[in-house]
Amino acid sequence: MEITVPSKSAQAQFVMPTYTLREGDASYDFGFWLDSLTGFRTRQLGPQPAPGTLRQQWDVHWADGASAEYHAVLGGPVRNLATGYTRHLKHQDLAALVVGQGASAPGKEGGLVAMGNLPGSRSGSSMSFRRPLPNTAALYVSTLDEVTWDLLFTQSSGHDENGFPREEAAYEAQGGRTFEGGRTYRERFNAAVFAPRTDAAHGVLREGGSIAGSVPLLADGANHAGGFYDANGSTVLRRDGVEVGRSESPLESSEPFAVPPGEASYELTTTTTTRLPPELSGTSSETTATWWFRSKETAEPTPLPVSVVRFDARPALDGTPPAGRTANFPVTVQGPAATAPASLRVQVSYDEGRTWRPLHVRDGRVEVRTPARGGTVSLRAAVTDRSGNKSEVTVLRAYLAG
Known part of the structure; x- marks a missing residue:
């Protein structure tokens, strides 16, 4: 198994291979939570499922230094479970999201969640890398297999008794966005001027x-x-x-x-x-x-x-x-x-x-x-x-x- 990104210094932090099998009105899901794909192997066993009943998905999240991260969601309908899987993502397969994250009070940290979704998928994963605020981070997200992306920001201050970040604020970009490979997009979260908003969903x-x-x-x-x-x-x-x-x-x-x-x-x-x-x-x-x-x-x-x-x-x-x-x-x-x-x-x-x-x-x-x-x-x-x-x-x- 091998899924790579252009940066040689990017290190996998979380991987989630999953599959869904549909039989009649029922669907069955199975997956793995892994630190990396190192040593992970797959092989098709047993009879081939009926056409249109099997989906397979690969979620991989990498960190690359203090201010960059990569997120890939790949897959879709298949006839067989993969016997091995290799994808070497190139720059033209990724969109760069340059995301400014604000804070006007001291001692704050921020985290970004990039959640990729494939058409018809029942699974998904994300990973948030927390950084001192304010900062600007680069997120590189895959653009293949008709993936769409949701982007969420959270502000935190300190940690609770269980060691989890004590979140204080959250902001979400418009969901279900598609990006074009090779392009750069800019986002900005949690920065002034904060003010009321009204639209079809808020009033x-x-x-x-x-x-x-x-x-x-x-x-x-x-x-x-x-x-x-x-x-x-x-x-x-x-x-x-x-x-x-x-x-x-x-x-x-x-x-x-x-x-x-x-x-x-x-x-x-x-x-x-x-x-x-x-x-x-x-x-x-x-x-x-x-x-x-x-x-x-x-x-x-x-x-x-x-x-x-x-x-x-x-x-x-x-x-x-x-x-x-x-x-x-x-x-x-x-x-x-x-x-x-x-x-x-x-x-x-x-x-x-x-x-x-x-x-x-x-x-x-x-x-x-x-x-x-x-x-x-x-x-x-x-x-x-x-x-x-x-x-x-x-x-x-x-x-x-x-």
Whole structure:
């Protein structure tokens, strides 16, 4: 058995050969967990299975120095179990993923999980190599046999009583991605500006006499959904100015709010904070989203007209752009107001929200002066859609001056 990658210094860390045999409505799976393929041999014994009933898969994960790793998932339908197996992967068989991993608080580590999936497969494996944050790692993933890839990042701090990393945050890229061999792709996880995200899977719903939401308040600067496990916060719902619901958790962790029938004006405010002992993040210390809309009871789950504004400042992986310079970056609207907002206002604060200054939005971009080293930049935006529904997002310590 031999599966190799172009780097001579890459060392196999985990190997999982598996097969699946289907008989009628039942499927039978078997596999091995190995440190490497050294000394591992296979051979077909017994009669040949019926056509289309047997699959074989080879997962191999290598480490290559401190900042590179290789992941290969190979296989598919076969007529016989392999009697020996050899694949020498070349550069054109691999895609390079250059992945920046951020952290703005000290003492953090990060790990990447690259999970490959073959069409019709029932098995899969991954291996995470933890590194001090912030850092940039190179992941080389196979592109053969119609493989697709899922990519997940986790931040941790220290270890639990069993020696496992104490995870604090997780962010996931869009799953089921295909990559072209020989090409380089760039990803960025867990870096500012963290802010709310809304899309088809994340929003606020009205169903009958209840209102509920799942809006990540701390989607990372690359718009990956996820967040910090221990970030706390609160949510308040008001109907015609009167409080009708309160939760001591951010919206996505809150139970649905029961509301009376009949049409009314609503104000929904949710807040989360990462400034905890221990500090989870030096940026986005407090993030608040408020939505104003009208609603009445519905017969089925109905999305409510909530929008958010995101700030694509893209500071360095530690949350800092160069001090004293001017940053020019896009502000992006997500939700019903995205297509044609009636109004969009953006403000900046250099004293963590005590005072605010207006910013001019030109062609969807703003210019922000970065203060002297040690200073902070907080951002606020308010957007109104063509139906009069208003949204406001405030991010304290959106990024820091380096």
